[in-house]
Amino acid sequence: MSKELLRVEGLKVHFPIRTGGILIGQYTPLKAVDGVSFTLNEGETLGIVGESGCGKSTLGRAVLQLIKPTDGKVVFMGSELTGVGAEVIRQKRADMQIVFQDPLASLNPRMTVGDIIGEPLTVFFPKMKAEERKAKVRALMAKVGLLPQMINRYPHEFSGGQCQRIGIARAMILNPKLVICDEPVSALDVSIQAQIVNLLMDLQKEFGLSLLFISHDLSVVRHVSHRVMVLYLGKVMEIAERDAIYEAPLHPYTQALISAVPVPDPDIEKNKQRIVLGGDLPSPMKPPSGCVFRTRCPKASDICAKEVPVLEEKMPGHRVACHHWGIPDAAAVPTVGHH
Amino acid sequence: MTAVLEVRDLKVRFATPDGEVSAVNGVSFDVNEGECVGIVGESGSGKSQLFMSVMGLLAKNGRTLGSAKYRGTELVGMPVKDLNKIRGDKIAMIFQDSMTGLTPHLRIGKQMTEVLVQHKGMGEAAAVKRALEMLNLVRIPEAARRLAQYPHELSGGMRQRIMIAMALLCEPELLIADEPTTALDVTVQAQILDLMADLKRVTKAAIVLITHDLGTVAGLCDKVQVMYGGRFMETGSVQEIFYQPAHPYTAGLLASMPRLTEGRREKLYAIPGQPPNLQRLPKACPFQERCDYVHERCVDELPLLRDVTPGHAKACHLLSLANPVSDPKAPSLKVATEARSA
Ligand SMILES: Nc1ncnc2c1ncn2[C@@H]1O[C@H](COP(=O)(O)OP(=O)(O)OP(=O)(O)O)[C@@H](O)[C@H]1O
Ligand SMILES: Nc1ncnc2c1ncn2[C@@H]1O[C@H](COP(=O)(O)OP(=O)(O)OP(=O)(O)O)[C@@H](O)[C@H]1O
Ligand code: SF4
Ligand code: SF4
Ligand SMILES: [Mg+2]
Ligand SMILES: [Mg+2]
Numbered sequence: 001m002s003k004e005l006l007r008v009e010g011l012k013v014h015f016p017i018r019t020g021g022i023l024i025g026q027y028t029p030l031k032a033v034d035g036v037s038f039t040l041n042e043g044e045t046l047g048i049v050g051e052s053g054c055g056k057s058t059l060g061r062a063v064l065q066l067i068k069p070t071d072g073k074v075v076f077m078g079s080e081l082t083g084v085g086a087e088v089i090r091q092k093r094a095d096m097q098i099v100f101q102d103p104l105a106s107l108n109p110r111m112t113v114g115d116i117i118g119e120p121l122t123v124f125f126p127k128m129k130a131e132e133r134k135a136k137v138r139a140l141m142a143k144v145g146l147l148p149q150m151i152n153r154y155p156h157e158f159s160g161g162q163c164q165r166i167g168i169a170r171a172m173i174l175n176p177k178l179v180i181c182d183e184p185v186s187a188l189d190v191s192i193q194a195q196i197v198n199l200l201m202d203l204q205k206e207f208g209l210s211l212l213f214i215s216h217d218l219s220v221v222r223h224v225s226h227r228v229m230v231l232y233l234g235k236v237m238e239i240a241e242r243d244a245i246y247e248a249p250l251h252p253y254t255q256a257l258i259s260a261v262p263v264p265d266p267d268i269e270k271n272k273q274r275i276v277l278g279g280d281l282p283s284p285m286k287p288p289s290g291c292v293f294r295t296r297c298p299k300a301s302d303i304c305a306k307e308v309p310v311l312e313e314k315m316p317g318h319r320v321a322c323h324h325w326g327i328p329d330a331a332a333v334p335t336v337g338h339h
Numbered sequence: 340m341t342a343v344l345e346v347r348d349l350k351v352r353f354a355t356p357d358g359e360v361s362a363v364n365g366v367s368f369d370v371n372e373g374e375c376v377g378i379v380g381e382s383g384s385g386k387s388q389l390f391m392s393v394m395g396l397l398a399k400n401g402r403t404l405g406s407a408k409y410r411g412t413e414l415v416g417m418p419v420k421d422l423n424k425i426r427g428d429k430i431a432m433i434f435q436d437s438m439t440g441l442t443p444h445l446r447i448g449k450q451m452t453e454v455l456v457q458h459k460g461m462g463e464a465a466a467v468k469r470a471l472e473m474l475n476l477v478r479i480p481e482a483a484r485r486l487a488q489y490p491h492e493l494s495g496g497m498r499q500r501i502m503i504a505m506a507l508l509c510e511p512e513l514l515i516a517d518e519p520t521t522a523l524d525v526t527v528q529a530q531i532l533d534l535m536a537d538l539k540r541v542t543k544a545a546i547v548l549i550t551h552d553l554g555t556v557a558g559l560c561d562k563v564q565v566m567y568g569g570r571f572m573e574t575g576s577v578q579e580i581f582y583q584p585a586h587p588y589t590a591g592l593l594a595s596m597p598r599l600t601e602g603r604r605e606k607l608y609a610i611p612g613q614p615p616n617l618q619r620l621p622k623a624c625p626f627q628e629r630c631d632y633v634h635e636r637c638v639d640e641l642p643l644l645r646d647v648t649p650g651h652a653k654a655c656h657l658l659s660l661a662n663p664v665s666d667p668k669a670p671s672l673k674v675a676t677e678a679r680s681a
Contacts, residue, residue, distance in 0.1 A: 015492075017484070051524045052496025053480070101495045101522065105438040145382075147616055153355065156398065160435040160518065161382025161551075183495065186521035187435070189382045189551045191595040192614075194607035201606075216496075216524045217552075219597045223607065260525040262554030266577040269557040277526050281480040 005210045006040040006063070006178060011072035013055070013062045017285060030285050032058040034234035035072070037311075040178070043208040047225030047242070049218065049257065053284070055234040056214045057101055060180040063212070064096055065089050077177065094124045097171035101182040101214075103163035107155040114151035117141065117169045124174060140169045143199055145192050160187040168196060172203065180212045185220060197224055218261045222246055230254045233284055233292040236311050240318035250314060250325040252297050291323065299324045340371040342410075343513045343545040344393070349405035349415075351385065351392045351569075358618045362388045364569035364625075365405070370513065373539055375546040377556040377577070379592070380566030383614055386549045387435055389566075390515045394432055395422045409513065428458040431511035435518045435549070437498035440505075441490045447501055448486030454508050473504040476534060478527055495522040503531060510542055517549045532559050553596060557581065565589050568615045568625030571644060575651035585653040587630050590660060622674035624655070632663045640671035 014029035033055040040046050048056050061067040063074055065081050074081045076096060081089060097120075100106035107116055118137045121128055138148040144165040155163055164187045171179050181200075185193040197220065203209045215221050221228060228245040230238045230253065238251040249255050256277050262269055277296045282288050291309050294300040303323050311321040351363035363385040370376050378386050392403040393414060407414045409430060414422070426432075434440035442450055451473070452466035461469065467486070474482035477500040490498055499522045506514060516535070520528045536559060538544045548560055556563060556577065563580040565573040565588065573586040584590045591610040612629035621627055624637040634656070642654045658666040 049524070052500075052522060052527050053494040057494060102436065102438055104436045142613070145614060147613060149357075149616065149618070152357070157353070157355065157360075157400075159383045159387060165382075183522060187382065187518060187551070189380065189592065189595075190553065190597075191592055191610040192382050193551070194595045194597070194609035197597075198606050198609060216522065216528070218525065223597045257525060260529050262525065262528070262552070262558055266557040266581055269554060281478060283481045285481065285484075 002042045002044075002208075004039050005042045005044075005077060007073075007075040008039070008063060009037050009073040009075075011036045011059065011062055011074065012070045013058050013067055014070045019285075028285050029070075031234050031287065032284065033062060033069075034287075036231070036234070036236055037072075038229055038236070038239060040210050040212065042177070042210055043204055044227070045204065045211040045213050045225045047221035047228040048212060048214045048231065049216070049221055049228060050231035050237075051233075052216075054231045056231060057182050059231070060098060060182050060212060060214060064098055064180060066098070094120070094174050095177040096180070097174070097176045097178070098180040099164075099167045099171045099182060099184045101186075103160060103167050103187060104155060106167055107163060109155055112152050112154060113141075113146075113158070113166055116155070116166060117173060120170065120174045136173065137169075140173055144169050145195055161189065161192065164188060165192075165196070175203075175207055176209070178210045178212070180214070182214045183216065184213070185215070185217070193220065200224065218246075218258065230257070233282060233287055235292055236319075236321065237293065238318075238320045238322075239311075240315075244315070244318050248327065250318065250320045250327070251322050252299050252324075252328070253293050255328050256298075291321075293322075340374070342369040342371050344370040344547075345406075345408045345411075346393065347406040347408075349389065349392065349403065349407055351388050351397065352402050352404070353398070354400045354402075355618075360617045361620055362401075362569055362617060363392065364620070366564075366566075366569075366571055368564060368571070368574070370545045370547055372512075372545055373543040374562065375535075375539055375548055375560045377560035377563040378547060378549040378566060379551065379553065379556060379563060380572070381568075381588075381614060382551070383617075384566040385569040386566055387517055390432065390517065390547065390549065394426060394430065394515070395419070396432075427454055427511075428509050429511060430513045430515065431506035431509065432515040433499075433502050433506045433517060433519045435521075437495065437502055437522070438490065440502045441498060443490055445489075446486065447488055447490065447493075451486070451501070451505055451508065454505060458509050469508065470504070473508055474501075476507075477501075477504045478530055479504075496524070496527065499523060500527070500531070503534075507534065507538065510538070511544060512542075513545045513547070514538065515547045515549070518551065519548070520550070520552065520555060528555070535559060553581075553593075565592070568620055569617065570625060571654065572626065573651075573653045573655075574644065575647075579648075579651040583647075583651070585647045585651065585660060586655050587632055587657070587660065588626050591629075632657055634665055636665055636671070640673055643670045643672065645670050 013033040014031050016027040017030045019026050019028040062069045114137050118133045121133050141148045146165050185196055213224055225242045228242050232253050238254050282295050288295050290305045290307055294304040309321045309323050311319050314320045347367045348365045350365055353360040391397050393407045403415050451470040455461040455466040471482050539546055560577050563577055564571050567588050572588045594608050615625050623641045627633045627637045636656045642656050644652045644654045646652050656665050656669045657663045
């Protein structure tokens, strides 16, 4: 395939959480991201999925150095981002953007929508005439399905999905090389969602845009991604080509995830059998020994508590971290009815 | 069936420097005990503001016209101190934006127990115990420690579950859930939906579920109302809306859905055209500028909701999608000719 744009090696983000009394001041690390490695090529989309709280947003922010990683390396367009000064990162910002998960909270309430979307232009092209900037903002607003007439309104006067599109327009206005999309279409109706997804794919074709696409919507992830990475408790469980993840997942967690996707069909959905993940929810501060998924895994055995499974290539281009990886054994998987 | 909420000809208007925004334009419906009503539709079509107005929570530049009754008591125009007795106790809302629903500088525990202390007169210890139970029910790991954290220290999906837990704490009779599962992975989502299904079955609560996730609607809702341009385009049972859509907008929406069974396609179908401008809505059919079947009447007459079959209604002049000819018997409102937007 084409050239590597981004390389992440052994990335860790640990938040210190106070556990002792106020006077003792003892802290335990919460391992939000714990040794994640992957690469992303030019013009490629890597889907990132996994349970709520498994570290997806933290990973996205750490890649862009919006959070300082505890350990590990991020290499973007051949140069390292970790450990360099703020000014170097600032220069790179033009090429790497993020669409934040909380649309409204990420927009400055005192700025008009036109100023919010146009801000990156003001920062990186201070000489650009206001008229030209406004014209660019208007054109992009139309592309994401916002009426250009709304350019002078404030964020709180928009709906949830409209705010999300303001964030997308802002991330796209500089034609960046990399955009980290954190749940970028979660507040959109399926028609506008389709419009945005088509836009992202057009930009990818036209400019070779690369995307890290974080989403809980596995149907959308399947549609946009070339490869998919599955996270659990800050670690990579499985990473492979899109079709391999959806049609032949090798990790028990991925298998449960795919089986739980709601289908937009009332008869199927109301009578569906799903793999329900029981078991204890592990704490990110006291992760289980061995495999972090073992407290909920239907295939767990003794070795799973003793040895950390290593993320290894089990099939060409398909890496899995599991001692008992493989196609699910129907008998071993407890299925529980829905209602 | 007993109606918990009765809404009649409700309208929401916002004043802005460049004119009035007509966000909701006359909707009427009931939500009954033990029933879940799904609200779907275009982003920006008035779904959230419709229920913000029912809750008396519109922004300062907004106003409500029409009527919304909770068990017979009018909510529109009710003084705030009376509203506060009902809100959070009898009627609870899960807000679309989790940062709006939570106070940023208050610890999670404080926010959760406050509701119980205020509305249920519980003691501090009992309230904490109940809050913990609830956090476990919504599957938040390390629940005890979370009580001491601030909203920004949690992931998006955890904040959303905190709001869900807060809304369920008082066992409301009417739960308005605005996009409650957008930040949740499918396994947790399934558990949350089961919780809501239990609420509906066990306590006979009425639920309004506003969502773009048609899969969720398919799993939980009994009735569905499809909104566009501040109006209901189509209402019916889940089966009717999914299997026999009767309105061109509903049909377009369903056609835009990506399916899990499909791989990376060249293009997803999207309804062509731009959303309507709520400051200058066409007086007749709001969907006219994007509809494949638009004809003379659509620009002159506002189509009114009428039954296709009992319980399944649409607001469209067409006889049917299978036979898309204008139906002269379709009820409508003539609009002034100068209002023509074509
Ligand atoms: N305070 C306000 N002032 C002016 N216009 C507003 C205000 N609040 C909302 N609006 C407008 O009212 C319309 C309806 O908003 P609402 O939030 O109800 O949409 P929605 O259907 O919930 O959309 P979404 O699915 O994107 O959340 C939107 O077009 C929005 O721009
Ligand atoms: N500023 C912070 N301080 C302490 N803990 C944090 C902070 N930010 C995130 N965390 C913790 O890190 C973990 C991962 O959070 P993150 O937001 O990355 O999850 P996520 O995968 O994006 O989840 P979601 O799908 O719910 O958005 C969570 O346990 C969260 O509570
Ligand atoms: S290593 Fe063991 S516990 Fe972990 S996923 Fe594989 S089988 Fe399950
Ligand atoms: S009334 Fe006319 S424009 Fe409106 S949806 Fe029906 S056919 Fe289309
Ligand atoms: Mg997140
Ligand atoms: Mg909304």
